Amino acid sequence: MAVLKPALEQIAEDIDASFDALLAVAGDPRDRLIEAMRYAAIGGGKRLRPLLLTATAGMFGVDRASAVRAGTALEAVHVYSLIHDDLPCMDNDATRHGKPTVHIAYDEATAVLAGDGLHVFAFEVLSDPAMSGDPFVRIELVRTLAMASGANGMAGGQMMDIAAETASFDLPTVTRLQQLKTGALLAAGVEMGAILGRVPPEGRTHLRGYARDIGLAFQIADDLLDTEGDEAVAGKALRKDAERGKETFVSLLGVERAREQAKMLVEQAVQHLASYGPEADVLRAVARFIVERDH
Amino acid sequence: MAVLKPALEQIAEDIDASFDALLAVAGDPRDRLIEAMRYAAIGGGKRLRPLLLTATAGMFGVDRASAVRAGTALEAVHVYSLIHDDLPCMDNDATRHGKPTVHIAYDEATAVLAGDGLHVFAFEVLSDPAMSGDPFVRIELVRTLAMASGANGMAGGQMMDIAAETASFDLPTVTRLQQLKTGALLAAGVEMGAILGRVPPEGRTHLRGYARDIGLAFQIADDLLDTEGDEAVAGKALRKDAERGKETFVSLLGVERAREQAKMLVEQAVQHLASYGPEADVLRAVARFIVERDH
Numbered sequence: 001m002a003v004l005k006p007a008l009e010q011i012a013e014d015i016d017a018s019f020d021a022l023l024a025v026a027g028d029p030r031d032r033l034i035e036a037m038r039y040a041a042i043g044g045g046k047r048l049r050p051l052l053l054t055a056t057a058g059m060f061g062v063d064r065a066s067a068v069r070a071g072t073a074l075e076a077v078h079v080y081s082l083i084h085d086d087l088p089c090m091d092n093d094a095t096r097h098g099k100p101t102v103h104i105a106y107d108e109a110t111a112v113l114a115g116d117g118l119h120v121f122a123f124e125v126l127s128d129p130a131m132s133g134d135p136f137v138r139i140e141l142v143r144t145l146a147m148a149s150g151a152n153g154m155a156g157g158q159m160m161d162i163a164a165e166t167a168s169f170d171l172p173t174v175t176r177l178q179q180l181k182t183g184a185l186l187a188a189g190v191e192m193g194a195i196l197g198r199v200p201p202e203g204r205t206h207l208r209g210y211a212r213d214i215g216l217a218f219q220i221a222d223d224l225l226d227t228e229g230d231e232a233v234a235g236k237a238l239r240k241d242a243e244r245g246k247e248t249f250v251s252l253l254g255v256e257r258a259r260e261q262a263k264m265l266v267e268q269a270v271q272h273l274a275s276y277g278p279e280a281d282v283l284r285a286v287a288r289f290i291v292e293r294d295h
Numbered sequence: 296m297a298v299l300k301p302a303l304e305q306i307a308e309d310i311d312a313s314f315d316a317l318l319a320v321a322g323d324p325r326d327r328l329i330e331a332m333r334y335a336a337i338g339g340g341k342r343l344r345p346l347l348l349t350a351t352a353g354m355f356g357v358d359r360a361s362a363v364r365a366g367t368a369l370e371a372v373h374v375y376s377l378i379h380d381d382l383p384c385m386d387n388d389a390t391r392h393g394k395p396t397v398h399i400a401y402d403e404a405t406a407v408l409a410g411d412g413l414h415v416f417a418f419e420v421l422s423d424p425a426m427s428g429d430p431f432v433r434i435e436l437v438r439t440l441a442m443a444s445g446a447n448g449m450a451g452g453q454m455m456d457i458a459a460e461t462a463s464f465d466l467p468t469v470t471r472l473q474q475l476k477t478g479a480l481l482a483a484g485v486e487m488g489a490i491l492g493r494v495p496p497e498g499r500t501h502l503r504g505y506a507r508d509i510g511l512a513f514q515i516a517d518d519l520l521d522t523e524g525d526e527a528v529a530g531k532a533l534r535k536d537a538e539r540g541k542e543t544f545v546s547l548l549g550v551e552r553a554r555e556q557a558k559m560l561v562e563q564a565v566q567h568l569a570s571y572g573p574e575a576d577v578l579r580a581v582a583r584f585i586v587e588r589d590h
Contacts (some may be wrong), residue, residue, distance in 0.1 A: 026451070028471075029462065033454035034446055084411060089403035108384030112407070113454055116379060119411065123418050136430040142437050150415040151329055156321070159328035159408055167324065176323075214587040259553035278425035 003287035011051045014044050014064075017019075018072040022125060023196070033276065036106045036114035037121070039081050039160070044097030046293075047123075048218075049074045052189030055282035056207065060197025069131055069140055070192050073122040077149050080118035080184060084110055098235035103271040140195045148188035156180025162246070164246045171252050175216065178249075182222070183215025187290045188281065190283075206272045213269035214287050221291045223248040229294065242249070299580035300353035306346045306366070309359075311337050313362045313367040317420060331401045331409035336374050339392030339530075341588070343513075343581070350492075351502065351579035357490025364426055365436055367488050368417040372444050375413035378406055380453070386535065393530035408494030415471050427491070427543070429461045452476025460542045466547050470511065473544075477517070480512025486576075501567045508564035515557040516586045518543040522550065523590065556558060557586045 021040045025031050050071025057067035059147035084096050085197045086093040086101040087108065091238065125131060127140045147153055157180030160169075190211040194204050226241055227250050241248050269287045273280040307396040314336045345366025352362035381396040382403065389399050389460050398406035418427060421436045429547040442448055453466075454473030459472065472573045511556050521536055523546050536543050564582045568575040 026446070029455045029458040029464075029468075030446060030451040030475075032458065033451065037446070071556055081411075085406050087404075087407060089407060102485055107383075109457055110454075112379050112382060112384060113450055115455075116376075116410075117415065117450045117454075119414055120450065123437060123441040124445050127441055135434045137423055137432040139430045139437065140432065142418060146415050146418040146422055150419050151321070151325060151332070152413050155408055155412045155415065156325040159405075159412075160324045162408075163324040163327065169324075173324075179522050180325075182496065287573050 003281045004289055007051060007055065007282050007285070008046065008289075011054060011203060013052075014068045015047045015050050015075055018068050019076075022072060032106070032110060032254060033113055033117055036102055037117050039105060040083050040102050040114060041076065044099070045079070047071075047075060047191040049077055050212070050292075051150055051286060052186060053253070054192045055177070055286065056190045056193025057196045058193075058282070059201060059279045060194070062193070063198045066132065066196055067193065068197060069125060069191070073125040073141075074121055074145060074189055074192060075183070076118045076122040076125070077145060077154075080115040080122075081149075081154060081185075083115040083118070085193070087111060088248045093237055096236055108267065122165075134197070137195060139200075144188050144191050144195060147182040148191075150162045151189075152185035154179055154182075157184070160245075165244050165266045169247045171249075174247055174249065174252060178219040178222065179212075179215060182219045186215045186218060187211035206275060210269045210274040210283065210287070213265045213272065214290055217265035217269065217287070218290045220249045220258050220265070221293065223250040224255065224258055224262070225294070226250070259291075266291050298576045299584055302346060302350065302577050302580070303341065303584075306342045306349060306363075309349075309363045310342045310345050310367055310370055313363050314371075317367060318416070319320040327401070328408055328412055331397055331405045335378050335397050335409060336371065336413060338376070339394070340370070342449065344367075344371060344373055344480060344484040346581060347481060347578070348488045350581065351485045351488025352491045353577070354571065354574040355489070355494060355566035357491045361427060361444050361491055363422060363486065365491060366484070367486060368420040368436070368485055369440060369480070370468075371413045371420070372440060372449075374479075375410040375417075375445060376449055376453070377442075378410040378413070382406060388532055391531055401561065430570060432490060432493075436487055439483050439486050439490060443479040443486075448475055448483075449477075452479070456541075460539050464542045465546075467486040469542055469544065469547060474507070474510060475541070477514045479501070481496075481510045481513060482506035503568060504567040505564045505578065505582070507565065508560045509585055510559045512560035512564065512582070513585045514554050515544045515560070516588065518545040519520070519553055519557070521545075553584075562587050 003257055018179050023034055023038050025034050053071040053074055054064065071152040082096060083227065084100045085091050086096055087103055092103055101260065122145060123142060127138055127146060132138050149155060157177055160177040161181055198253055231237060252259060266287045272283050275284060318329055318333050318336065320329050328582055348366040349362040357573055359534055377391060379396045381391055382384050382398055388396055397409055417440060418437060421440065427433050429475065444450060452472055455472040483501050489502055505524065548556060563580045564581050568578055
């Protein structure tokens with residue numbers, strides 16, 4: 001884990017600084033919106049998606065500023081999804097990253113708009129010529145993020161998640177749900193790093209295998225945390241899935257088998273990186289961190 | 296108006312067909328989301344933004360299929376904004392285009408997600424290689440739509456609109472609010488048509504002047520309709536601004552001066568097109584339609 005701690009600290013600092021620079025207040029009545037966007041975006045979260053992006057980009061010599069910029073866009077989509085997920089009509093959560101959620105700190109209308117604002121902010125950032133001088137790189141980044149977050153990605157997974165409250169899903173359906181809801185955006189981090197690194201699609205097979213495996217391992221770990229975690233450490237409400245009667249990896253597999261499955265996926269993820277040298281050490285460390293974290 | 300009626304009919308038909316083709320049901324639990332997106336997107340609205348896009352593109356010989364595809368993305372952003380605007384925490388509207396709003400026909404959570412889904416759908420469509428073989432055209436379309444709909448465009452205007460309920464805005468501030476909230480997306484239609492037509496930025500001055508003027512005229516006409524219109528014809532609730540104590544062009548200028556101002560803006564918009572021949576007739580007709588419509 002020697003490479004991980006500084007990488008986590010650095011990405012947290014860089015993403016905060018990047019949001020701070022890119023989400024500038026306007027000095028007019030729009031500032032309440034921008035302040036709400038900043039409130040949600042700055043100073044919280046593990047920044048795991050940007051870390052995957054910068055770690056992958058770093059393997060191929062991409063300058064850090066570009067990778068952080070793309071990571072900020074990716075994280076903006078993650079943050080918008082949390083704001084909307086936390087709304088009273090969705091998960092109705094009052095706490096996120098240890099502080100009041102946006103609709104509590106501001107109001108519901110502002111939370112809806114702040115989510116929408118961060119959503120489109122991601123595409124403003126990626127399409128800006130400052131992102132990359134190559135329009136093909138910019139459009140590939142946009143396409144990857146859009147596909148990962150739409151009906152065939154995160155939003156589709158969220159819809160399945162709502163359906164899961166009233167239907168009883170089997171393991172393949174829960175797996176599919178989680179691949180869409182969580183896996184797609186984590187995988188987008190790796191893919192966007194590879195795009196910035198100009199890795200051709202046919203050279204991304206192992207990276208995609210890695211991303212798929214850690215995505216599933218991440219969700220199993222999340223389900224385990226939801227069952228066994230400490231709310232104070234997690235900074236959010238836990239035990240929600242069981243209350244709502246949702247099937248999870250833990251409810252379907254049991255705690256022991258779920259834990260084994262997560263470990264197996266992490267080993268498999270690391271094996272996908274066998275053709276890379278020490279330049280992939282951060283990705284290896286992230287894979288292990290995903291199942292060992294306590295929040 | 297001889298050119299307008301067939302243009303309005305054709306764009307309505309084309310946009311419906313395009314949404315129908317592009318929003319394909321998945322055959323799994325995501326279908327409730329996709330159905331809600333289709334419910335909101337298909338069969339309603341004047342399709343004014345896609346009409347501006349296709350009419351502008353048509354002036355420069357762009358094939359209609361490409362213009363309709365880009366117009367579908369643009370309209371998707373408009374539709375997502377209506378879904379979120381109609382939410383109980385925002386305008387709390389039960390009727391839109393003469394039918395129940397999405398959160399009434401489905402539920403609030405589905406409405407939030409359907410809005411989010413249509414939002415990102417726009418960027419999926421524009422970044423798809425099927426949109427244009429030229430990555431520079433695709434990224435310019437993305438950038439134009441993103442800028443027009445974010446904090447420096449539509450979302451910023453919506454935030455000012457919320458602030459307008461408790462603050463008393465003067466005419467310049469209401470003008471700025473409306474330029475952001477409504478004008479930016481209408482202008483994006485003209486701009487995206489010019490991008491597809493490969494009009495260089497320095498050749499877009501007159502088109503941008505036209506777009507700015509009709510954007511403002513559109514909103515003044517909307518304020519007049521809100522004051523004087525027929526709810527049955529409009530297919531939505533009216534008289535809301537006055538109830539909420541919001542300043543509008545009509546409250547600030549009075550009915551007569553507002554009507555004169557709208558007509559003046561339309562004439563000015565048409566004058567911006569003086570260097571174009573009959574190829575700009577649809578844009579000229581749209582400008583007049585904007586102040587003469589009854590819904």
